[in-house]
Amino acid sequence: xxxxTTVEKVTITLRVNGEERAVSVEPRWLLSDVLRxxxxxxxxxxxxxxxxxxxCTVLMDGQPTRSCLQFAIQAAGSDIVTIEGxxxxxxxxxxxxxxxxxxxxxxxxxxxxxxxTAQALLDKDPNPDEESIREALSGNICRCTGYQSIVxxxxxxxxxxxxxxxxx
Amino acid sequence: MxxxxxxxxxxxxxxxxxxxLEQHPEGKIxxxxxxxxxxxxxxxxxxxxxxxxxxxxxxxxxxxTDGRLVLGGLIRxxxxxxxxxxxxxxxxLAEAASHVGHWxxxxxxxxxxxxxxxxxxxxxxxxxxxxxxxxxxxxxxxxREVPARDFYLGxxxxxIMQTELLTRVSIPSADGTAFGFAEVARRPGDFALAGCxxxxxxxxxxxxxxxxxxxxxxxxEITWSSDAQERAEAILEQLDTxxxxxxxxxxxxxxxxxxxxxxxxxxxxIA
Ligand SMILES: Cc1cc2nc3c(=O)[nH]c(=O)nc-3n(C[C@H](O)[C@H](O)[C@H](O)COP(=O)(O)OP(=O)(O)OC[C@H]3O[C@@H](n4cnc5c(N)ncnc54)[C@H](O)[C@@H]3O)c2cc1C
Ligand code: FES
Ligand code: FES
Numbered sequence: 001x002x003x004x005t006t007v008e009k010v011t012i013t014l015r016v017n018g019e020e021r022a023v024s025v026e027p028r029w030l031l032s033d034v035l036r037x038x039x040x041x042x043x044x045x046x047x048x049x050x051x052x053x054x055x056c057t058v059l060m061d062g063q064p065t066r067s068c069l070q071f072a073i074q075a076a077g078s079d080i081v082t083i084e085g086x087x088x089x090x091x092x093x094x095x096x097x098x099x100x101x102x103x104x105x106x107x108x109x110x111x112x113x114x115x116x117t118a119q120a121l122l123d124k125d126p127n128p129d130e131e132s133i134r135e136a137l138s139g140n141i142c143r144c145t146g147y148q149s150i151v152x153x154x155x156x157x158x159x160x161x162x163x164x165x166x167x168x
Numbered sequence: 169m170x171x172x173x174x175x176x177x178x179x180x181x182x183x184x185x186x187x188x189l190e191q192h193p194e195g196k197i198x199x200x201x202x203x204x205x206x207x208x209x210x211x212x213x214x215x216x217x218x219x220x221x222x223x224x225x226x227x228x229x230x231x232x233t234d235g236r237l238v239l240g241g242l243i244r245x246x247x248x249x250x251x252x253x254x255x256x257x258x259x260x261l262a263e264a265a266s267h268v269g270h271w272x273x274x275x276x277x278x279x280x281x282x283x284x285x286x287x288x289x290x291x292x293x294x295x296x297x298x299x300x301x302x303x304x305x306x307x308x309x310x311x312r313e314v315p316a317r318d319f320y321l322g323x324x325x326x327x328i329m330q331t332e333l334l335t336r337v338s339i340p341s342a343d344g345t346a347f348g349f350a351e352v353a354r355r356p357g358d359f360a361l362a363g364c365x366x367x368x369x370x371x372x373x374x375x376x377x378x379x380x381x382x383x384x385x386x387x388x389e390i391t392w393s394s395d396a397q398e399r400a401e402a403i404l405e406q407l408d409t410x411x412x413x414x415x416x417x418x419x420x421x422x423x424x425x426x427x428x429x430x431x432x433x434x435x436x437x438i439a
Contacts (some may be wrong), residue, residue: 007173025174027218030209049169050206054233057272064272069205075221117272138356139270151314 012076016041017085025072032056034072043083043112054140057113058082063099064117083112086119095119095157103145104153110142118154127158171208178220182306182335185221189331190308192217197333199242202269203275203285222278227335230254234323236338241280244272245292248279249315258299258339260365264291266404270357279336283319286326288413291351293320294379296337297387298347304336305329316385319342323383344370348434350426351380361415362422366430368392376406376427381419386410394432403427 009024016039023038030049035058045055049068056068059081087093092100095118105111114137118165121128121136128136133154134147142150178361180183189195198204198216198224207213221227227242230253237257239248248254249266268274268282268291282292283303296303298318303319305312305328312332319327328334351363360380367375377387393399403424412419 010176026173028171028208029204030170033170049209051202051269051273054270054272060275063275065276066202066272068209069201069273069276071176071201071205074201074222111333135356136271139272 010073012073014039014072014080015078016080017082017154018142022085023072027071027073029072030068031058031070031075031080032067035067035080041082041084041132047109048149052141053110054113054117055110057140059114059116059120060143062120062123064120068069081116083116086115093119094160095168096156098157098160099150102149102153102156106144110140110145113140114150118157121154122158122161124143126161130155169209169211172211172214174215175198175217177218178223180223180225182224182227182333185219185224185333186306186308186331189333192219193330195219195330197221198282200244200277201281202273203281203287211424212391221333227280232257235341237341239279239337239339241278241283241334241336242343243279245269245274245277245279245282249274257341258347260349261292261295261299261339264295264349264365267291267351267353267360267363273357279337282332283316284321284326284328284335286324286358286390288323288383289361289363291349291360291363291379294365294377294385295349295364296339297385298367298375298377301339302339302407303334304338305332306335307331307333320384325384328344341428345374346434346437348430348432348438349427350433352422352426362419362426364423364426366427366432366434368431374402376430378407378410378423378427381412381423382410396428399431400424400428405414 007026009026011024012022032046035044047053049166051066058067060078098154099121117140133151190354195217196437198218198220227240230251231238245265245268249262252381282290286293298326301316303314314327348366351360353360362380364376364378372392373390375387375389379385390402390406407423
């Protein structure tokens with residue numbers, strides 16, 4: 001196929017952060033690029049585009065997946081959550097607060113993927129041990145903070161959420 | 169980089185998918201995309217027509233029929249790792265699935281995709297060879313059943329035809345054979361430097377199926393000894409019949425280590 005030929009776009013509806021968004025896409029457009037360039041959700045970061053770094057991680061029906069390794073056209077019909085959808089309105093979740101309190105970020109490039117993956121873990125297992133946290137986050141690379149403070153933040157968030165559940 | 173232009177078709181049944189494959193000789197199947205899309209992102213692969221099979225119903229199920237465990241080709245690696253029935257009937261397979269890539273990769277990658285992609289360092293093809301699985305390949309011409317032990321032909325090469333879809337895998341129930349799995353990877357989630365599955369029969373018979381050390385799964389029969397020294401010699405004798413690819417001396421060493429570890433796991437009954 002000649003790459004200069006005009007490509008037929010398809011209009012799809014993506015359910016992102018609880019909102020239905022109609023968007024016109026080429027089949028080859030990656031979900032990561034459509035989130036960023038078409039929907040303006042630039043909290044989804046992109047770096048390696050080969051599934052290795054984890055910075056583009058989003059939740060699809062509650063499960064962490066790589067938005068750089070799926071086409072947007074495939075995501076119609078799924079419930080997508082990006083970092084913008086983690087908090088409703090202003091403010092931070094207990095997990096995000098724990099990241100801030102435990103110095104779990106510096107440049108912040110890896111943070112959206114880290115937070116979404118950790119949030120999915122806590123939703124699945126509210127009281128994970130350190131090993132499960134390390135295993136869950138092993139697919140997310142951080143190049144500046146060091147992993148210990150990130151693991152500490154997730155453990156602290158698990159404790160706060162736990163104590164809150166017990167109080168209720 | 170970004171993928172080159174392609175046209176996209178999503179199939180909703182096996183019949184329709186095999187018809188499409190017949191009519192599109194250059195067409196390519198897209199399942200979980202966790203191997204194909206990285207290749208397309210770097211334009212190492214430039215398919216002009218893609219057939220998305222992830223919408224085909226009934227291909228992501230697990231069942232047990234006639235004493236065989238039957239797995240759909242669209243089961244995601246994470247589901248395979250967590251599935252109760254799989255953990256009971258083939259614990260070594262569930263364990264191996266939990267070692268494929270990372271959580272986010274496992275949530276999307278599929279069994280069929282891994283088996284057909286046939287990366288030499290992939291866990292699941294070797295698991296199927298060790299477990300003596302049979303693959304169900306469907307084309308417009310009908311159904312072809314191919315034993316996993318005949319399916320892998322060498323580096324990224326298998327017996328599948330362009331018009332065929334891998335729909336199901338079936339595994340015989342264990343006849344008292346104990347299985348063990350071990351691998352060494354530089355970081356969790358990386359492809360293994362070397363790994364293997366071992367079979368330990370109720371007598372001294374058994375086998376080792378290595379992966380990551382050559383072009384594909386390498387199954388070698390072996391007579392197990394309870395003496396560690398004799399066992400090491402027997403492992404070495406079998407390993408020396410494999411043509412090891414790069415970093416030969418190091419990989420050779422790691423292959424020996426994983427074989428012994430997998431053997432110990434098998435005899436202790438911990439997959
Ligand atoms: C960061 C990263 C780490 C990884 N680590 C590992 C690892 O440690 N071990 C490992 O084994 N894998 C690893 N993988 C690969 C991953 O397991 C893939 O899921 C798998 O290899 C391919 O499955 P898929 O469903 O994603 O297939 P796709 O990428 O969609 O397809 C792969 C190939 O199989 C063909 N195909 C797919 N399904 C079928 C079918 N049903 N019938 C016929 N042909 C079909 C496609 O046409 C294509 O050629 C890793 C991937 C990434 C990105
Ligand atoms: S950009 Fe998707 S994993 Fe790196
Ligand atoms: S905070 Fe900079 S990469 Fe993790």
